[in-house]
Amino acid sequence: MEEEDSNKKEIKNEIKEEKPFVRVEDPEIHFICSSCKMNEVVQYKGTYPPFAGNIKLLEPCYVMRDPFQPRAKTKPEAFIVIGADCCICEKAVCKDTTCSFFYAKSFCIKCAGENIHQLPKEVQAKYRKQVG
Amino acid sequence: MSSKSKTNLVNFSFCNFKHSLESFLVGNSPHETLVEDKSDFWKFVAKYESILKSSGQPVIPPPTDSSIPLEKKFSEFQKRFYVPLDFNDGGGSDKGRSKSSKRFVDDRNLSSTQIKQFGEIVLIYLDFKQKEKFQKIKKLRKTQKSLPIFKFKEKIKECLETEQILIIAGDTGCGKSTQVPQYLREFGYQKIACTQPRRLACVSLSKRVAHEMLDDYGTTVGFQIRFEKNKSSRTNILFITEGLLLRQLAVDANLDQYDVLILDEIHERNLQGDFLLGVTKCLIKAKPDLKLVLMSATINIELFQNYFNDENVQLIEVPGRLFPIKTVYLPPPSLELNKNKASTSSTTARFNPEPFVQVLNLIDQKFPTTERGDVLIFVSGVNEITTACDALKEYSERSTNPHWIILPLHSGLALSDQDKVFDYAPEGMRKCIVSTNIAETSLTVDGIRFVVDSGKVKEMSYDSSCKGQRLKEFWVSKSSADQRKGRAGRTGPGICYRIFTEKQYTAFEDYPTPEIYRVPLETILLQMISMGLPDVRVFPFIEPPAEESIEQTILALKQHSALTFDEKITALGKALANLPVEITIGKMLLMGCVFLDTQKILTLAAAMSVQSPFTNRAFTDPKCENERRDLESDNGDVFTLLNSYHEWLTMKWRSENTRKWCHKMGLEEQRFYEVAKLRNQFKNILESCNMLMSESTGDETSAERSKRHGEVQMLKSLKRAQKFQEPRKKKFLKREEFTEESFDNQTNDIRDVDFRLSHDSNQLEILMNSCDIQRSFKDLMLLKMVICAGFYPQIAIPDEFNYCKGGTQQFFHTFLKPFVSIHPNSQFSKNFEILKLNESEISEKPRYYTPKNPLSSHHQVLCYQNLLETAKPYLMNSIRMPAAQTLLLFSFSIDTNASITNVVCDSWLSLDFPIPEMGREVLLRAVRLRRTWQKLLSKKLEEVDGVASGEQKKEGRRDKQIREDLWDDLIKFTSLNVTYSVKKLLPADLKNLYNHCEINLEKFTINPFAEDFLVSQNTQKGGLQVAENVVYGCLNESTWSNALDLELQEQFWSCDFCGKSIVVTGLKKAVHKIKCTAKPSISYEEPSSHQSSSKDDKFYCRSCKQTFNFSKIEILKHKKSCR
DSSP: OHHHHHHHHHHHHSOOOOOSSOOOOOOOEEEEOTTTOOEEEESEEESSOTTSTTEEESSOEEEEEOTTSOOOTTOTTOEEEEEEEOTTTOOEEESOTTTEEEESEEEEHHHHHHHGGGSOHHHHHHHHHHHO | OOSSSOEETTSOOGGGGHHHHHHHHHOSSGGGOOOSOHHHHHHHHHHHHHHHHHTTOOEEOOOOOTTSOHHHHHHSOOGGGGOOEEEOSSSOOTTOOOOOOOOOOOOTTSOHHHHHHHHHHHHHHHHHHHHHHHHHHHHHHHHHHHSGGGGGHHHHHHHHHHOSEEEEEEOTTSOHHHHHHHHHHHTTOOOEEEEESSHHHHHHHHHHHHHHTTOTTSSSEEEEETTEEEOOTTOOEEEEEHHHHHHHHHHOTTOTTOSEEEEOOGGGOOHHHHHHHHHHHHHHHHOTTOEEEEEEOSSSHHHHHHHTGGGOEEEEEEOOOOOOEEEEEOOOHHHHHGGGSSOOOTTTSOOOOHHHHHHHHHHHHHSOTTSOOEEEEEOSSHHHHHHHHHHHHHHHHHSSSOOEEEEEEOTTSOHHHHHGGGSBOOTTOEEEEEEOGGGTTTOOOTTEEEEEEOOEEEEEEEETTTTEEEEEEEEOOHHHHHHHHHGGGSSSOEEEEESSOHHHHHHSOSSOOOGGGTSOOHHHHHHHHHTTOSOGGGOOOSSOOOHHHHHHHHHHHHHTTSBOTTSOBOHHHHHHHHSSSOHHHHHHHHHHHTSSOOHHHHHHHHHHHSOOSBOHHHHHOHHHHHHHGGGOOTTBHHHHHHHHHHHHHHHHHTTOOHHHHHHHHTBOHHHHHHHHHHHHHHHHHHHHTTSSOOOOOOOOOHHHHHHHHHHHHHHHHHHHHHHTSOOOOOOBOOSSOOOGGGGSOOTTOHHHHHHHHHOOHHHHHHHHHHTOOSSOHHHHHHHHHHHHHHHTTOEEEEOTTGGGSOGGGOOEEESSOOSBEEOTTSHHHHSGGGGSOOGGGEEOOOTTOOOSSOEESOOEEEEOSEEEESSSEEEESOEEEEHHHHHHHHOSOEEEOTTSSEEEETTTEEEEOOSTTHHHHHHHHHHHHHHHHHHHHHHHHHHHHHHHTTOOOOOOHHHHHHHHHHHHHHHHHHTOOOOBEEEEOOHHHHHTOBOOOOOOGGGOSSOSSOTTSOOEEOTTTSSEEEETTEEESOBOOOHHHHHHHHHHHTSOEEOTTTOOEEOOOTHHHHHHHHHOTTOOOOOSOOGGGSOOOGGGOEEEETTTTEEEEOOHHHHHHHHHHTO
């Protein structure tokens, strides 16, 4: 291919673009929120995201590498928690306040409603405020 | 303060311990840093504390241990468990990372409880940031789903499952360009190409789509444009310009690298887009697996639907998303007054900005500045923008409370200036954008409430009758006017003020004229033929161009030897189709490849292909004119350009601030970068097909290498920093912006960094040499000759009465168009005397030469790059050439009389050579030169084919010598001292031009013009075809040529070689010379006769008072070191 060839040559002539570090292929985990159908590819599910620095999670979550900043080894806050499995029905739910409720564990909004009376009353108040 | 007591925010704040708590935030290694933006974090802490205080909870509860059992968390309320995060300090990570000890804070005034409490605040902050980022994604998805196109996603999927072609028609704002490629990827397509008419759109769309796919820093989405590409093997969606995809098609007709082609913006109907439509229409038949998605605005959809009638096409119409827009017709009062005047032609009337001022005034009266009210004004061109902006600024200044920010917008603006139109006007202010039709489709500014439409557009059209372009102002089409109106309703209801009447609107054309009717077709037709199309006349154009213009184009291609007479593509044609430039420039490059030193030709071709870097200001601002004076060349404007480029490179070489210099000179620096890139592209293409020898890179010393290495490292880190910079955020506009100081800093100029990355000092020196034309006449003349080789027949001769007229009345005639002028910005326009014959250059006439035309050896013609009609027809970018030599070297057909005292070129210009022998000698030399040139070119082109089949021949020394000699001989030829007259033939002259007499072939045992050319009778004109382009003896004799013949018959002629004196005339002498046995046998000159090399110039250094034999580069080096 003419165009391709000349382009290849061009690249050869240029000084090779140095990559900041060797890229390790991330696994692709498909996350779909059972409530709002939010559909994202995340790179990690668990409690200790390897790219979250010194932060761990209270429960296993679906975690995405922060796509809004370039990949680098030593960046803080380079992750986004997208969702978790409901601690009761085990369905995946996203972090949106219309889809899940969090107190020590994630609850899908339905299970949260059904089980809220078992939680402290401050938490019940907060839940009502969130759903309200 | 007691460390055991509770933390009470009434008398305590973490903000007072910023310094000692910093170590908590940073940890023991960079890996442990917790927050990205510390100042943002401390702002959060301050706010958090004040909220707690104001809500009556100033006492922070004791820290919680997150490892307590779940039941306890559920039974006993702990606020801390609203936050799903914790520190991973030595805990059981699954990868065994971060075994760090606890974060250590060295401050006796802080208790360990307080430090733990601080940690909880950090977690709250991080959770807050998590929620922000999550919402960012959520919002992105919500915006995507709210786009009108989203409702059609499933339908698109279904359509593509059953059909091969799908048309999606939707207006701007429906989201088709950004969403459809993503949908296709979701449907499982892996190799998606999406074409765009404009380079800029490719870049910005790929950025936008990558962002929406959360892959800003990856390569799932890429782009490829003329000078740049950004893609990898992982790329699934590629935005590519139409032209580039066509080139890929040309070499890989099956296009296996894509499984879907999306052709976007096909309603624009530009040349490449139309061509692509035709090509893909053919392609899908051959490739049933390939899907084709055509996207267009809702303009003339039936046309596209009907075009694909045979192929079962599906149509999806997506409604746009527009708020209601009120249309107000506000014709200028002058239009009403002048109704009776016959001339309403818009070109004669000067542009009047008053109606636009009135509209702003109207808006000011009707709508308080507290309401939103940005304005977008459409006018036809850059000059109109300047005039309107001045008037509007003046209006704004006059008011007691100036609140208008006036912003010009056109494609000639620097990108950073274009970006300003996206900024917000501050509270109480409004922005008013004055734009060309660039904001009609290609650029979308949100938030516009008022559109003011002049209804005018300036458009380039092509006049095939004079092969000239015309830039004229027209009324826009209905569809353009509606498109402009639509820009007022993107963010809310709007108003469109039309500076014309409703009646005029109804008289507008429905659609704009497609580009195929407005441009020369040479390049596109040649490209089609080279792709293997046997007959371009049957190509399935969506709207075919006129048959006549196709025929004319084919004829022109034949004249350029790109096609044979039976319309097969030649080797030259193939090579031309390979080059991404107009045929004229391509031919220049190829004809230039024959010579030994091609560096200059590459630069010249690149410089002539880019838009001129001289801005309007360069010609209107006397300061710029002054600054430029030293760089101006009286040989042609292109040489002024090369001189400027040389100066620019020299400054780059000295690492000086070129941006500032360009601004001072009124130059658009971007063009110079483009010249460098394009030159590199030419070089690569020509090298890859072996038209050019790839040069070996010079040896560097290790010191030079390591210096360059350091430089490259520095540049790369600069580049990386820029690449990862946040995309430009919208800013608030200021009413007065001073840009002067921004020229002082060049380190943040990405173009400069790129340029320096790809050009080390060796390459810079090569570039500098390649545009240094002031030192060698030989180089200059060769460049001029190569220009003519490419641009012929674009020749103009001066009017015969120019000698007695002033500057404004200098006229020239081209073959097709009489009385054209030189563009007022051209150097020749000021310095027109240089094109006239002065008294001393006019020779005395022999008594038998009766015509009144002056005899001289200094006649000149102009060779021009294009003919452009604005107010008047103008010759653009011309160079001056010696007339006879140029015509004899490049004319397509040369006719002579029997004694070769009269030569007619292309049945247009007649040359008289009244001095005996002269005409014949000049013509013989010209024929020999052009044949040698042609042979060398053919040989090169054959080699190209040879290389393809694996054989590569080493160039012999003899060939090299021939190439060297050709150059020398051409230079000598152009400086021949030959006396002649030039005359333009009139239609009446043409009637009696040819004698239609047969000449006895037997007399021609030897062809003195070209020994290996088989002489034949020319049946059309009479006489004999003696070379490819020469017919001998077909012209009728004139009174004076007969008289000369009589005189000559009485004279003896003595041969230079054998010394014999014989009575012979005309060609017989030439025949004798060839036959003469006493002829010396050496045909090549000794190398010593070549011009002295450039090293021989003496250079005297004023600072060290020494004289050197230096080349120009060495002089610079010396000057630098000797300061």
